[in-house]
Amino acid sequence: MKKIIKNKDVANILSRANEIVFGQDEMLAAIISAVVCEGHLLIEGMPGLGKTLSVSTISKLMDLDFKRIQFTPDLLPSDLIGTQIYSQKKEIFETKFGPIFTQLLLADEINRSPAKVQSALLEAMAEKQVTIGEQSYQLQTPFVVMATQNPVDQEGTYQLPEAQLDRFMIKVNTEYPSSSAELSIINTNEKKIIDIARVWEISKIQELKKEVEMVHVDNILKETIVNIVRSTRPQSDNFDKTKFGKYISHGASPRATIWLYKLSKFNAFCSGRDYVIPDDILSNVIPVLGHRVVLSYDAKIDNININNLLLDIANREL
Numbered sequence: 001m002k003k004i005i006k007n008k009d010v011a012n013i014l015s016r017a018n019e020i021v022f023g024q025d026e027m028l029a030a031i032i033s034a035v036v037c038e039g040h041l042l043i044e045g046m047p048g049l050g051k052t053l054s055v056s057t058i059s060k061l062m063d064l065d066f067k068r069i070q071f072t073p074d075l076l077p078s079d080l081i082g083t084q085i086y087s088q089k090k091e092i093f094e095t096k097f098g099p100i101f102t103q104l105l106l107a108d109e110i111n112r113s114p115a116k117v118q119s120a121l122l123e124a125m126a127e128k129q130v131t132i133g134e135q136s137y138q139l140q141t142p143f144v145v146m147a148t149q150n151p152v153d154q155e156g157t158y159q160l161p162e163a164q165l166d167r168f169m170i171k172v173n174t175e176y177p178s179s180s181a182e183l184s185i186i187n188t189n190e191k192k193i194i195d196i197a198r199v200w201e202i203s204k205i206q207e208l209k210k211e212v213e214m215v216h217v218d219n220i221l222k223e224t225i226v227n228i229v230r231s232t233r234p235q236s237d238n239f240d241k242t243k244f245g246k247y248i249s250h251g252a253s254p255r256a257t258i259w260l261y262k263l264s265k266f267n268a269f270c271s272g273r274d275y276v277i278p279d280d281i282l283s284n285v286i287p288v289l290g291h292r293v294v295l296s297y298d299a300k301i302d303n304i305n306i307n308n309l310l311l312d313i314a315n316r317e318l
Helices: 008-018 025-037 051-061 077-081 115-127 179-189 202-213 219-230 254-270 278-289 297-301 306-317
Strands: 040-044 066-070 082-087 092-097 104-108 129-132 135-138 144-149 168-173 248-250
Touching: 008 025, 008 051, 008 202, 025 040, 025 051, 025 144, 025 168, 025 202, 025 254, 040 051, 051 066, 051 104, 051 144, 077 082, 077 115, 077 129, 082 129, 115 129, 115 144, 168 254, 168 278, 202 254, 219 254, 219 278, 219 306, 254 278, 278 306
Parallel strands: 040 144, 040 168, 066 104, 104 144
Antiparallel strands: 082 092, 129 135
């Protein structure tokens, strides 16, 4: 079900993005939330669904520095973060900075590169800094990684390590557009592509970020958020071993608690409220917890749907 955006600033930029990207409202809203909340975003879907176009469009509408890197099996860490090159003329080593030095980094098909490249990206995502040689360099603000991922059952893909998955604020899945949206894609491709005008500036992003932080969350709802996340952990007293013990191997980390809290506030802000209600929490349970909770082999055998399982856990606490 499509969310109703009542905040004028968010509705405006979403409307402008919809003039270029059709049938992907959930993905566009997720990209906007990632920039405002300054969290990393993982987008999974089949090729050709507008993932790259969506990130590129939002970066132009927000006037953010944007770079894209195609992840391939032969990609090296230096291709991502940069390296030191010896200058024979100056007789010194000079630093050549990689594409990671930007505000919005599109890591396209991130799960097609091996672990050594993922490790290089992990430092930037976690610490917002990059180490080249013996020198560390701070990244720009905001710094957000928008990673696209092909389904893991496709040929040539790697499973992302759990530590890296946990660095992503949310994961969204893209679906094929409706027939009307696909018709709009054809009609648009027949027209001349025009420049995308800026809608937001950095100052607007910072302003909205402060407004989101001011959204009130009642203490009872704070406890609810904590209990939902704890209920996914087999080691926790909140965990229902009778119902879920067979199906969950590993639960979500405290990072999930933080993002569920922040995104509930952002959801309330977009809905035109300065306070959080239970629906704000529930609407973010799957995007925040879906890639963090690890199902057991029994869950796969019994065809357990992770989304239904998480909603069941959340509804018990709400």
